[in-house]
Amino acid sequence: MARLWNRNGVGKAVFMTGVSFAACLAAASPAYGQTESEQAAQAANEAAEEVGDDSTIYVTATKRETTLLEVPFSINAQTEKDIQRLGAGTIEDLSRNVAGLNVQNLGPGQSQISIRGVSAGQIIRDQPGVKEQVGVYLDESVISLSLFQPDLDLFDLNRVETLRGPQGTLFGSGSVGGTIRYITNQPDVAKMEGLVEANINMVKESFGGHLKGAINVPLGDTAAIRVVGYHTQYAGFINARREGGGIDEDVNDGRRTGGRIALLFQPTPDISITPRVVYQEVRAHGFNRQEVYNLYANPFTTTRPAVNFREREQYLLLDEEFKDDTLLADLTASADLGGVELTSVTTYINRDILVSRDASALTGSVSVDLGFPTAGVLLPSNLVDTTDLKTWTQELRVSSSGEGPFQWLIGAFYSDVNRIYAQRLPTPGYDVFTDARLGAGTSAAVANGFPLNSPYNADLPYDIKQKALFGEASYDISEALTATAGLRYYDFKEVRGFKSGGLFANGDNQTDETKSDGFSPRLLLSYEASDNVIINLQASKGFRLGGVNDPLNEGLCSAQDVINYGNNDRYNDETLWNYEAGVKSKFGPITVNAAAFYTDIKDLQITADAGSCSSRVVFNADSHTMGVEFEFSARPTKGLDLSIAGSWVEAQFDETRLKQDGTVLEGIKEGNRLPSVPNFQIAASAFYTVPVDDDGGEAYMGITFQHNGTRFTQPGDQENNARTFVHGLPFGGAPAGASTTLNLQLPDYQLVNLSAGIELGNGLGAVIYVNNLFDENAILAFDRERGGRARLGFHVGQPRTMGLTVRKRF
DSSP states (O other): OOOOSOOTTSSOOOOOOOOOOOOOSSOOOOBOOOOHHHHHHHHHHHHHHHTTOTTOOEEOTTSSOEEGGGSSSOEEEEEHHHHHHHTOOSHHHHHTTSTTEEEEOOSTTOOEEEETTOOOOOOOSSOTTSOOSEEEEEBTEEOOOTTOOOOOOOTTEEEEEEEESOOHHHHOTTOSSEEEEEEEOOOOTTOOEEEEEEEEEEETTEEEEEEEEEEEEEOTTSEEEEEEEEEEEEOOOOEEEETTSOEEOOTTOEEEEEEEEEEEEEEETTEEEEEEEEEEEEEESSOOEEEEEETTBSTTOSSSOOOOOOTTEEEESSOOEEEEEEEEEEEEEEEEOSSEEEEEEEEEEEEEEEEEEEOHHHHHHHHHHHTOOHHHHTOOOEEEEEEEEEEEEEEEEEEEOSOSSEEEEEEEEEEEEEEEEEEEOOOTTHHHHHHHHHOTTHHHHTOTTSOSSOSOEEEEEEEEEEEEEEEEEEEESSSSEEEEEEEEEEEEEEEEEEEEESTTSOOOEEEEEEEEEEEEEEEEEEEEEETTEEEEEEEEEEEEOOEEOOOOOGGGSOHHHHHHHOSOOEEOOEEEEEEEEEEEEEETTEEEEEEEEEEEEEEEEEEEEOGGGSOEEEEEEEEEEEEEEEEEEEEEETTEEEEEEEEEEEEEESSOOBOTTSSBSTTOOTTOBOTTOOSEEEEEEEEEEEEOSTTSOEEEEEEEEEEEOOEESSGGGGTTSSEEEEOOOOOTTOOTTOEEEEOOEEOOEEEEEEEEEEEOTTSEEEEEEEESTTOOOOEEEEEEEGGGTSEEEEEEOOOOEEEEEEEEEO
16 A cells, blocks of 8 residues: 655655554553564654654554554554653643543543543542453553553653554453553664653642653663653642641652663674563552541531531541552563564563542441440541552464565464552551440441451452454555455453451352353444545444442441442443544644544443442443544644644443432433543644754754643532532531532643743753643542542642653763
8 A cells, every 4th residue: 555654764664564562451461562663663763753753653562663643543652852842741641632532630640541531530539340441551461450550650651652442352351431551762783872851849838749760771782671760749739637736738748769771782783682671660649539527626616616618628537648658570582483473471470559538427327326425436447458559461463574465464362461459458456446336246246357456358359361362454455445354263261259348348259150152343444535535434342341240238328328329249341333434634743633433332341439438339221422533733834843743532321220229320321421431522732943052952942832631530419510519517516407519620721831941952950830821720539438428529630730851961
């Protein structure tokens, strides 16, 4: 097939073919992916930058080096230069500049990603069995984990790719909505290079910053090592009221520290062996929660000080904490056997996560219902969630490596995931009040082998095995028309245990099994309509494994809630078909990409809060999404770069589900919106660059504008909105009928960012920036405990941030 765009001699024209790295179900480890395709893409991007061709970006979304515009489906790529000029530190920062990509911020390491409106809403805390809808990859292997999307540092990345639409054939389960790929810079035997970067920033009146470095060192003609290290100190911006009237400032500060070492060994030009080790620690001392009502701090108390919360303020009896320690080790080997490339990827991951929350209001609300005295209600109670993850994966694939009209790939994948999720609710002194109120020996009788003075405990071990066979091939039917077809066979088996104990639990002890197998196909047609226009058509299927709901905490439920939410032991596999048509065009300095899509979702897995039970239940409901997305960039005059990207999405339920009492089940009603999805997003940027020296140095200044539309956190939030929450807790002199009314439609928000910088020809650069110029308090998600009886609040975004970054390349 003819190629449209001249590559200025910086890369050899090759036609795309599909290649798949399989997705591990609940989590898998990243493979470094030191393949010939990735080396070629990195070299091509570097060469394009050297000759000033910023509009030509090379990617490996099809597992071959090709230009962004040649990929026959909807894709976005943010390069290292984009990341630096935008001052982006997280995937959430990048998402606002990518059409159709949305990130629901639920705190450090707990954000959830959706693409094109395929979203099941907020998945938090006690739902480790619910799988992700967007696969997140480091290079060629998935690192996504339900509940805990990785908080990756964006330093020393070549680019971040967003693959829109289901990638079931290429990337397997967990990519029903699409895939995010973090592509790191690879070891290079041809040159020694490095980068050092330092930053200082101020959020409100709190300071943060980072220090990062990367170095690539050739080790003779056949080997190279690349070493990356980083430390980031996050400034806090949430204040916490304390018992007795004090206030602690900036309680959600934290840090991220880590590094990676990759060694490339090339004994011959046709063989590459790359072992790598990655280690990262993330720490946060609190969460970005802005409260409206708390059992201990609210406007209704009379025997305690009445409290009206201000912006970015919460109440704590106990300090909160988040920890995430990740160790990754992998070995990638690739050999060109003469027209055929053989690749093996072996990976191990060990990840330990701790989420420690102040659950005093939750426990205290139950204590009020049980008739405990004030001293019992005020006991500090700590909800401790831990995740211990160990994963082994092995992939072997064979693909064509020559040129010609027919390209192909076949492969096999196996993964073994062991994940132990545990909850404890240590509340020192609780058993004394329990036994005094409910009878001597009650606390010991309900412990079920768990520690005393902990009214809720649960262990949920998961053993997940996956086998997959996959293949994809493309054929040039003519000079203008190419067809690509792919198919993946998957076989999953999940064994889950559930044991609970304590006053709030049922004393469960059970083992459940979930199995599923099937096929995920994909068909693509790419037509070169003219020298400047390509039209793409696609039909593809996505898949997400079902599972078993945890039993309700019946001791905390009202009788009606037990009826409405009980007897829903399992939820089905989620499948969808995506149909899309897209156009990609380039007319000199102007690039226009657009796509229209329709997604038919069967058995979308929707999370519902089970009323007053402090439990969450997953239900299935047929749904659809449809919409359009566009990306436009232009250089109308030398030095001026303009871009705009936007999407409009209709994401709705196609059926109505009712509770046993005949009312609508948590907003699952035909025509209601799917949760966490804005109907409209748009981002625009303008950068102006001028040369400053004879060595290619330049100075620039830029502005970006980002609009995110209204959303709902959970589907039920759009029912009876504005919602009145009756707390029913006569504590601190508050009347039992005290209530709080909230509008649960999350408001749209607009962010404006400014930056100005200089990059000299000798590698020295500096940039000053202001993010969230107008200090918008962006409301990101609704937070509630025990149906709003214990606590109500919102997750909020970062306020105005000013900073200076200095970097030196060598």
